[in-house]
Amino acid sequence: MKKPVIAARGLDLTFETRDGPVHALKGVDLEVCKGEFVSFIGPSGCGKTTFLRVVAALEHPTGGTISVNGMSPDEARRSRAYGYVFQHAGLYPWRTIAGNIRLPLEIMGYPRPEHDKRVQEVMKLVDLEGFGQKFPWQLSGGMQQRASIARALAFDADILLMDEPFGALDEIVRDHLNEQLLALWARTEKTIGFVTHSIPEAVYLSTKIVVMSPRPGRITDVIESTLPKERPLEIRDTPEFLAIAHRVREGLRAGHAYDE
Amino acid sequence: MRAVLPILTVVTAIVLLWYAAAIPMNAKWAREQAARNDVTLSLTELVADTWSQDRPRLPAPHQVVAELWKSTGEMALKGRAFSKRSLITHAWYTLSATLLGFVIGTTAGVLLAVGIVYNRAMDMAVMPWAIASQTIPILAIAPMIIVVLNSIGISGIIPKAIISAYLSFFPVVVGMVKGLRAPGRDQLDLLSTYSATGASTFWKLRLPASMPYFFTALKISIAAALVGTIVGELPTGAIRGLGARMLSGSYYGQTIQIWSALFAAAILAAALVAIIGLIERGTLKRMGMEP
Numbered sequence: 026m027k028k029p030v031i032a033a034r035g036l037d038l039t040f041e042t043r044d045g046p047v048h049a050l051k052g053v054d055l056e057v058c059k060g061e062f063v064s065f066i067g068p069s070g071c072g073k074t075t076f077l078r079v080v081a082a083l084e085h086p087t088g089g090t091i092s093v094n095g096m097s098p099d100e101a102r103r104s105r106a107y108g109y110v111f112q113h114a115g116l117y118p119w120r121t122i123a124g125n126i127r128l129p130l131e132i133m134g135y136p137r138p139e140h141d142k143r144v145q146e147v148m149k150l151v152d153l154e155g156f157g158q159k160f161p162w163q164l165s166g167g168m169q170q171r172a173s174i175a176r177a178l179a180f181d182a183d184i185l186l187m188d189e190p191f192g193a194l195d196e197i198v199r200d201h202l203n204e205q206l207l208a209l210w211a212r213t214e215k216t217i218g219f220v221t222h223s224i225p226e227a228v229y230l231s232t233k234i235v236v237m238s239p240r241p242g243r244i245t246d247v248i249e250s251t252l253p254k255e256r257p258l259e260i261r262d263t264p265e266f267l268a269i270a271h272r273v274r275e276g277l278r279a280g281h282a283y284d285e
Numbered sequence: 286m287r288a289v290l291p292i293l294t295v296v297t298a299i300v301l302l303w304y305a306a307a308i309p310m311n312a313k314w315a316r317e318q319a320a321r322n323d324v325t326l327s328l329t330e331l332v333a334d335t336w337s338q339d340r341p342r343l344p345a346p347h348q349v350v351a352e353l354w355k356s357t358g359e360m361a362l363k364g365r366a367f368s369k370r371s372l373i374t375h376a377w378y379t380l381s382a383t384l385l386g387f388v389i390g391t392t393a394g395v396l397l398a399v400g401i402v403y404n405r406a407m408d409m410a411v412m413p414w415a416i417a418s419q420t421i422p423i424l425a426i427a428p429m430i431i432v433v434l435n436s437i438g439i440s441g442i443i444p445k446a447i448i449s450a451y452l453s454f455f456p457v458v459v460g461m462v463k464g465l466r467a468p469g470r471d472q473l474d475l476l477s478t479y480s481a482t483g484a485s486t487f488w489k490l491r492l493p494a495s496m497p498y499f500f501t502a503l504k505i506s507i508a509a510a511l512v513g514t515i516v517g518e519l520p521t522g523a524i525r526g527l528g529a530r531m532l533s534g535s536y537y538g539q540t541i542q543i544w545s546a547l548f549a550a551a552i553l554a555a556a557l558v559a560i561i562g563l564i565e566r567g568t569l570k571r572m573g574m575e576p
Contacts, residue, residue, distance in 0.1 A: 083474050102480055109478040111471045119493045119572035128489065132479045160573035 030094060030184060030216045031057040031080055037088030038075055038242075048241030049075040050086070055235065055244065059183075062210055062217045064227035065235045066273060067280065072242020073220045073235075077186050080218065081109050093184070105133060107184035108177025112192050114169035116161040116176075123148070123157035126176045133180055147175040150209060167198040171205075178213070185217045191226070200258060203229055207256055224277075228252075228270045229261055236273055238280020246276035300346050304336070310343040311335035344541045352545040372549050378526040379514050380553060382442045386449025387510040391503065393450065394457025401458070402465040402491070403483070412462075419455050423448065423513060428520040445526075449513035453506040460502025464495025496572065500565035507557045515550060527553075 036053040039046045050072045057063050065073035078084040079091060082098035093101035101107065108129075116125045126144045135143070148154055151171040161169055170190055177185060191199045203226060210217055221227050227234050228250070236246040250269060252260060260266055308331075315334040319326045326334065336345040344352075356372035366373050397415070400407040427448045434444040468490050476486050518528025527546045534542035 081478055083477065102478060105480075107478070109475065111475065113471055115469075115471045115475055117472075117490070117493065118574050119496070121573065129479050132476070132481045132485050132489065162573070 029056040033091045035089035039087045051241035062231050063233045064219045064231040066227045067237035070239035071237040108182040110177050110187040110190045112189040114173040122172050147178045151175045185215045187219045236276035245280045307343045307345045308335045311341045340538045349544045352541045382445035383511045383514045385446035390450035390453030394454040397458045398461030445517035448517035449510040452513035453510035456502045456505040460498045464498030465491045467494045511554050
């Protein structure tokens with residue numbers, strides 16, 4: 026058995042709010058192995074984003090344990106274990122695309138001669154060659170999001186955490202980016218944690234689907250995908266795909282029934 | 286070019302109103318003079334007189350323009366641009382104190398804003414004082430600043446610059462606090478996933494994000510700095526500067542001189558704001574952010 030890259034055991038996170046405590050995560054157990062593509066799916070408030078933020082040390086758990094690459098999330102962050110892609114590309118409007126991708130390199134203190142080489146590499150990876158000197162507002166939403174993925178890839182993190190990166194994009198762009206993301210994943214062999222609330226997106230992309238439900242945020246089902254690694258868009262019409270999608274939907278429904 | 290027509294319309298309307306207002310304002314003096322000389326004025330004569338008195342209550346626009354030209358362009362042509370009677374000299378004295386005060390005020394404003402954004406104690410403590418400082422009438426505090434500084438041997442441009450800075454730091458504080466806090470949670474979170482230091486967060490995110498706010502603040506601030514300098518020139522019986530010109534004009538009932546100094550100040554303010562506007566456009570354009 027492979028050593029897990031992300032291991033959570035009995036993870037709790039309670040936010041104290043004026044209306045009393047909110048259990049964002051309760052008793053979450055999960056292992057993610059190297060090279061897996063794990064999707065987190067569930068209705069809003071189920072803790073999927075919170076879990077990703079805990080992995081990224083942007084939130085700190087109130088109970089249980091979590092390790093990333095065998096370290097605490099804080100240590101993992103300092104050792105540049107992961108790149109994080111937010112729902113909104115969040116490119117700096119005053120920097121060119123290349124300048125934005127260079128940002129983590131500047132902050133992490135990569136030697137200057139290396140910057141251009143790395144920027145060129147990752148721009149090629151996300152299919153943005155030739156757009157380095159453009160400013161973000163000159164690019165479409167999909168291209169901006171690709172630039173933000175490139176920014177997360179520019180330093181050598183082997184984990185990519187993505188929080189609904191394509192949530193704000195239209196269906197057609199989304200399909201295209203999903204395909205590209207799979208190709209990128211195959212090429213880079215990174216471990217990917219991907220938050221979404223689209224069932225087809227989760228099933229299409231993942232090797233493992235984590236179904237979550239709210240109040241308290243918890244895992245209701247973990248589905249190991251039986252789909253092959255090679256996935257053309259048409260795979261979404263196969264019975265195998267539909268069966269997995271069905272199981273995800275059942276899982277989501279079960280979570281809701283519990284709630285009402 | 287489309288802006289020209291509306292602007293011209295407004296200017297024309299103001300000038301017409303001004304000429305109209307000058308008639309009743311100056312008519313009393315004209316009638317009194319006529320009565321003293323035992324002549325009766327026809328309406329045209331009356332109007333003509335109200336527009337050409339030596340010491341009118343309200344000088345007509347052309348009188349102000351003529352005085353402005355006489356004390357600037359004409360003197361410059363005679364090679365006496367920097368004589369004591371030239372408005373250029375006075376404007377320069379005011380301008381130099383304004384620029385010094387603006388630099389002091391802007392620097393202080395930026396430093397205070399950085400303190401407020403990064404230090405909780407300053408966040409709680411500084412803003413109420415900054416606001417309180419602006420509620421004190423500058424006319425009340427300016428003479429005290431000048432007297433106090435004079436008594437410790439500081440005079441000349443510095444006291445005026447300090448009064449000017451006193452007015453000009455405030456918009457910068459308010460604007461920069463807003464600007465430095467402009468980055469959203471996602472942008473700050475992104476930097477914390479890079480384990481960015483406070484210094485790189487400041488230089489790479491907060492400072493560039495604050496630039497549009499900074500320039501807006503600077504435009505208000507430089508106008509305030511000019512007002513501060515002029516106010517600083519009033520109570521001291523200063524003999525130089527636009528404020529001094531206004532004061533001596535009012536001592537001697539030289540309304541035309543007061544108005545021309547006022548206009549010189551307004552032109553100066555407009556020019557300063559326009560220069561900052563140009564720098565703003567250039568900077569933001571280079572940063573890829575059209576204003």
